[in-house]
Amino acid sequence: MTSSESTASRSYPEGRVRSAVTGLTLIVLAPLVIAGAINLHHFQRVYRSKVENELRGMIERHSLIVDSFIDDRLSDVRVIAREHPLDRLSDPLFLRRVLSLLREEYHGAFVDLGLVNAEGIQIAYAGPFNLEMADYSSAAWFEEAMASESTVSDVFAGLRGSPHFIITTQRLIGGELYLLKATIDFEAFNALVENIRIGHTGFAFIISRDGEFQTNPHFEVALNRSPYIDVLEGETRLDRITVIDGEDLLGRKSIFTFAPLKQGRWLLCYQQELADATEEVRQMSRLAIATLLVVSIGALAISLVMSKKLAVRLAAADHERTVMTHQVIETGRLASIGELAAGIAHEINNPVAIMVQEAGWIDDLLQDPNPASEENLAEIERAVGQIRTQGDRCKDITYKLLSFARKTDPSVRQVVLNDIVEEVIGLTSQKTRYANVHIATELETGLAPIQASPTEIQQVLLNLVNNAIDAIERPGGTVTVTTRSEGDAVVLEVQDTGKGIPEANLARIFDPFFTTKPVGQGTGLGLSICYGIVEKAAGSISVESEIEQGTTFTVSFPRHNPPGSCSTDPSGERENP
Amino acid sequence: MIEPSILVVDDEVQFVETLVKRLVKRGVKASSAFSGQEALDALAASGATRTDVVVLDVKMPGMDGLETLAAIKEKHPLIEVIMLTGHATVESAIEGMKRGAFDYLMKPCDFDILMAKLNQAAVKKREHEAKILEARATLISLRRGD
Numbered sequence: 157m158t159s160s161e162s163t164a165s166r167s168y169p170e171g172r173v174r175s176a177v178t179g180l181t182l183i184v185l186a187p188l189v190i191a192g193a194i195n196l197h198h199f200q201r202v203y204r205s206k207v208e209n210e211l212r213g214m215i216e217r218h219s220l221i222v223d224s225f226i227d228d229r230l231s232d233v234r235v236i237a238r239e240h241p242l243d244r245l246s247d248p249l250f251l252r253r254v255l256s257l258l259r260e261e262y263h264g265a266f267v268d269l270g271l272v273n274a275e276g277i278q279i280a281y282a283g284p285f286n287l288e289m290a291d292y293s294s295a296a297w298f299e300e301a302m303a304s305e306s307t308v309s310d311v312f313a314g315l316r317g318s319p320h321f322i323i324t325t326q327r328l329i330g331g332e333l334y335l336l337k338a339t340i341d342f343e344a345f346n347a348l349v350e351n352i353r354i355g356h357t358g359f360a361f362i363i364s365r366d367g368e369f370q371t372n373p374h375f376e377v378a379l380n381r382s383p384y385i386d387v388l389e390g391e392t393r394l395d396r397i398t399v400i401d402g403e404d405l406l407g408r409k410s411i412f413t414f415a416p417l418k419q420g421r422w423l424l425c426y427q428q429e430l431a432d433a434t435e436e437v438r439q440m441s442r443l444a445i446a447t448l449l450v451v452s453i454g455a456l457a458i459s460l461v462m463s464k465k466l467a468v469r470l471a472a473a474d475h476e477r478t479v480m481t482h483q484v485i486e487t488g489r490l491a492s493i494g495e496l497a498a499g500i501a502h503e504i505n506n507p508v509a510i511m512v513q514e515a516g517w518i519d520d521l522l523q524d525p526n527p528a529s530e531e532n533l534a535e536i537e538r539a540v541g542q543i544r545t546q547g548d549r550c551k552d553i554t555y556k557l558l559s560f561a562r563k564t565d566p567s568v569r570q571v572v573l574n575d576i577v578e579e580v581i582g583l584t585s586q587k588t589r590y591a592n593v594h595i596a597t598e599l600e601t602g603l604a605p606i607q608a609s610p611t612e613i614q615q616v617l618l619n620l621v622n623n624a625i626d627a628i629e630r631p632g633g634t635v636t637v638t639t640r641s642e643g644d645a646v647v648l649e650v651q652d653t654g655k656g657i658p659e660a661n662l663a664r665i666f667d668p669f670f671t672t673k674p675v676g677q678g679t680g681l682g683l684s685i686c687y688g689i690v691e692k693a694a695g696s697i698s699v700e701s702e703i704e705q706g707t708t709f710t711v712s713f714p715r716h717n718p719p720g721s722c723s724t725d726p727s728g729e730r731e732n733p
Numbered sequence: 734m735i736e737p738s739i740l741v742v743d744d745e746v747q748f749v750e751t752l753v754k755r756l757v758k759r760g761v762k763a764s765s766a767f768s769g770q771e772a773l774d775a776l777a778a779s780g781a782t783r784t785d786v787v788v789l790d791v792k793m794p795g796m797d798g799l800e801t802l803a804a805i806k807e808k809h810p811l812i813e814v815i816m817l818t819g820h821a822t823v824e825s826a827i828e829g830m831k832r833g834a835f836d837y838l839m840k841p842c843d844f845d846i847l848m849a850k851l852n853q854a855a856v857k858k859r860e861h862e863a864k865i866l867e868a869r870a871t872l873i874s875l876r877r878g879d
Contacts (some may be wrong), residue, residue: 513751542751592794
């Protein structure tokens with residue numbers, strides 16, 4: 157085997173095994189990936205709804221807190237307005253005492269208190285600013301406050317120039333309508349909402365239905381963009397709590413939550429980036445994907461290593477099989493030689509026996525009283541000549557045997573069938589002589605060569621001829637070896653006039669170990685080896701037999717067209733058109 | 734020492750001729766045949782009494798050693814046969830012994846051993862003949878009522 161052949165035979169199964177194992181691994185991994193993806197998607201949905209529910213709960217809670225904050229402050233003011241007579245309410249000292257009580261109680265939520273008459277003049281005031289006798293008759297809140305028993309205004313800067321909102325309640329004293337007015341500190345109120353922070357990006361703020369910020373948003377918000385614009389313009393119908401998906405100013409997917417406040421006049425808005433809200437899911441997804449990746453890479457790596465090992469093992473098995481096949485052929489060949497050996501031993505013994513006799517004869521003659529007589533010398537000369545002749549005969553026989561007994565050479569070469577026929581027939585001549593078999597040859601001259609191993613073809617022919625001779629029983633018969641061209645094929649035919657093969661055995665004769673010879677005389681390998689060799693040479697072998705008439709084995713090889721310029725084209729691959 | 738009369742049968746002409754020469758030189762009456770059939774013809778022509786021992790090669794074209802042995806034993810039961818075998822045909826020689834051959838020798842054989850066996854075989858044959866003659870004499874005398 158050449159080195160190129162050996163590498164080819166080794167790498168071939170490795171590549172094949174590797175792709176097979178890798179494919180198998182991918183097939184195994186695919187459901188894992190699909191199942192993982194489905195699970196993850198499902199989990200994401202479930203988690204999303206959980207996040208939404210939490211948001212709803214939180215926003216609802218806070219809207220209640222904000223509403224109750226405003227309601228409580230309103231009722232505080234209403235209680236004060238109801239409980240005290242006008243002279244007290246119009247007394248700045250009294251108002252100051254009440255204000256300090258309220259500030260103590262509510263940590264400075266109340267900024268100031270004032271009593272405003274129906275003309276909009278603040279007749280009494282307690283607070284940090286000097287707003288006594290201030291005229292509110294043209295203020296935005298005044299008209300509304302006069303129209304309704306109690307009101308809460310939007311946040312505005314007003315006369316003092318800092319953001320605040322006003323709570324008013326009416327008090328009818330002696331036919332005159334007075335308004336008790338309290339200012340709520342924006343900072344205190346703002347803190348209520350601004351402290352609603354979740355994650356890194358979640359923040360809350362309040363807007364009025366007119367699109368005015370009532371508290372400061374933590375991050376920049378554009379109310380003229382969706383979804384705020386849709387909500388403000390009433391295009392989005394609002395429930396108690398409304399959750400909307402959208403994009404923030406930077407185009408990131410976000411969750412927007414709205415809850416109406418103050419009977420729907422304000423809106424508590426909450427905005428958070430979706431990625432932030434579902435951070436846990438994202439972490440879990442990353443973990444799942446990472447796990448899957450690690451598992452996949454591990455599985456692939458293991459499969460590659462395994463496939464490599466498997467390939468090595470397969471290659472070894474392949475190699476073993478090749479060796480085995482080779483050994484079987486070799487065994488078969490030795491068996492053929494064994495069959496020949498009987499004939500050849502006899503053939504060698506005969507000349508040896510003659511030589512021994514001649515030597516003995518010379519001895520006898522030398523014992524004569526007169527060994528140098530002319531007659532004796534002539535006889536000794538003849539005997540010596542005879543010894544030489546018989547020695548040559550021995551040499552011929554051993555050469556013939558050696559030509560066959562040399563190691564099988566499976567290398568494919570250009571083979572001329574006729575030469576091999578002559579060789580094999582020379583080898584079997586002794587056997588045929590004792591079996592009274594005549595071997596006839598009909599060899600086509602100028603037969604095209606074939607591509608095969610010469611020793612293997614020799615063995616095919618030897619097996620067939622040996623079988624043919626064995627098939628012929630006493631008193632003898634004829635074996636005819638024919639070669640001829642048939643189209644693109646070169647045909648070799650071995651025909652005997654022997655006993656024939658029974659129909660029942662005909663189908664099995666090419667099976668290994670099938671033999672009809674007595675135990676110890678046939679291996680049952682001969683024809684199966686022939687079959688293997690012929691197949692290897694891209695040929696075909698067939699048999700026809702008739703009981704008591706004889707058997708014909710026909711072997712057909714593809715004709716090998718020798719390259720036109722054999723000497724200048726050493727590759728010999730190109731074929732003549 | 735009796736003088737045995739020998740027939741050597743082998744298809745190797747040269748072997749037979751030299752062997753016969755050596756036998757003759759030792760005062761043995763030896764003749765040759767180159768096939769089984771030729772041997773049978775020679776025996777038929779000369780008569781059993783003239784040949785004591787046949788040296789017979791086992792492997793011959795045409796009629797082989799065993800067939801020839803059978804034919805000889807059938808027609809001339811008294812003649813002793815020594816089989817000559819090549820190495821691979823020892824089994825045929827054993828088969829021959831079972832069918833009545835006197836002994837066998839492996840080729841190439843030592844001439845002195847061959848001579849010894851020829852003598853033994855010849856002695857045996859002669860003794861047989863003597864006993865038969867004796868028996869015949871007894872039979873004749875019985876008939877005559879002596």
